Amino acid sequence: MRQVKLGLWGADVSEVCFGSLAISPLQGRVTEAEGISVLRYALEQGVNWIDTAEIYDNYGQIAEAIKGHQDARIVSKSYSVTAEEMRLSIEKARTALKRDTLDFFLLHEQESALTLKGHLGAWEELLRAKEKGIVRWIGISTHAVAGVRAGALLPGLDVIHPILNYQGLGIIDGTLGEMLDAISFAADLGIGIYAMKVFGGGHLASDPEKAVAFVRGVSGVQSMALGMSSQEEVDYNLLLLADKEVPEELQKKVKHRQRKLYIADWCQGCGLCLEACPQGALSIEENISVVDAKACVLCGYCGRVCPHFCLKIV
Template identity: 65%
Template sequence: MVQQVKLGWNGPMVSEVCFGSLAVSPLQGRVTFEEGVDVMRYAFERGVNIIDTAEIYANYDQIKAALQNFPEVRVISKSYAVTAQEMVQSIEKARKGLNRDVIDYFMLHEQESALTLKGHHEAWEELLKAKEKGMIRGIGISTHAVAGVRGGALQPGLDVIHPIINKAGLGIIDGSLQDMLEAIAFAAEMGLGMYAMKIFGGGHLAKAPEEAIDFVRSIPGIQGMALGMSTREEVDFNLNYIEGKPISEDLRQTVKYRERKLYIADWCQGCGRCVEICPQGALSMSVQREGCGEQAEVDPASCVLCGYCGRVCPHFCLKIV
């Protein structure tokens, strides 16, 4: 059984592994709807009792199907809402889409600092109201930024932070790995719940998954981690390792992490929407072929394969392969 941890001083007991549903969502397109449901159910059967999603993942219906017969599984969702009305709509969309009256945790998605939190103050106030009404049990933020963690730690009413953290510091947008560790330590002093994201650095660290997992587990203040898993074998590998169970060579070879990359089709029209939304600054515009004008270009070293760019491309030029 997966180890249970307390998510912050005042939070619930949950499994150390949170199912990161981006990997089975339409945003990444690795698996079919049915395959994704099967993998989630298998993880729940093995003791994972918390799942992470977001409005942008567009997979509420998939998670709803997986949650049938697993009412104890807690759900975390996130929204880019800025205004109060946008947040009301986001919360209702989650409640309806997941068929749940109460969402366990709801977050502001990708906050960069106290300044961006201030810009989302209407949405945050609406989260506080929803929590007071019992529609949400806890509220928080996700962030790729050191300043986001520090700002979140000081945000009134915040329960949980979902920070990017991995042994190489990949994906941190405003500082070093040491800066992020210090920010996490600061937030930990506040007694906040914290579960890590991108511990494999978007696949860049996946050749040594045990080392990546061990690093995050060793960080004081980080109680759990969201792991993206798209096959039963990946569930078995990750949970067996965390539970201290043996991993057969066959299983190791089956889940051997292959290199993935962001593919940009040659029919890119150069609209630049992907560049604007990329949280890592991994995309830019450049002249790829004479006479074709500008097209999007990716820096593989900076890309963490979140797939958010593909969501906004009007010509379906971007995908993870």
């Protein structure tokens, strides 16, 4: 597994970061035990860092999976707004992950300088945690061009986790070209960049070679988080990144797995899912939620807020 340096002053990590959303309760693709098994397998193959978030609700799963792999680095993220909320989020992660020091902690889904200003208290608490050695590296995740540009100018920021794929799917405020320019701007400042939604939430899964090659070819992007929920997906992705031929049988098992957002017919049309969707992919028609499949990137955030458990990735 190729090792990379995350920015000028960041960690040495594997080119692939294990995106644990795919094994979390938020998506429900696999059982907790199955997720632990897949994550352990990835660690054994040389993947040495894991992306999670408070919203994924899988700290316990990760803590179990990394037993025997204490050198694995973990990224977590929080929507915290105030300093107190961030303190609680950090302590929750430290306790549940059983780590005195967290490797990475990010503000989750920042959109612009305005949203960062609204989260200033939380950011200042992250800076204090970094000064105390409780967190090693801090940053933001974002689906927005403006988020990348504003984040790059934050004092003390080490890493940005932006949405990036060859069609620009999921970018909420601009074009792919604008996102590439913003990433270049951040990278020139020495900031570490690892990409998300490389396969566009599954929309680009029919040509994974192209999807991976595109992100690898973007100057300034050192690594990418790939969501994996089976050993076959781990093998497939690692072969791609090793520039090795993927056996036909493995291609059949992985390449053509299509997923979608399922909305149950008992949906009450309350609209909470619309507020939770960063892509604006949901709407209410005839008192029921409907999804624009082309806009949906299968993040599963809508399912978390549904009081009637109507939405899930299948």
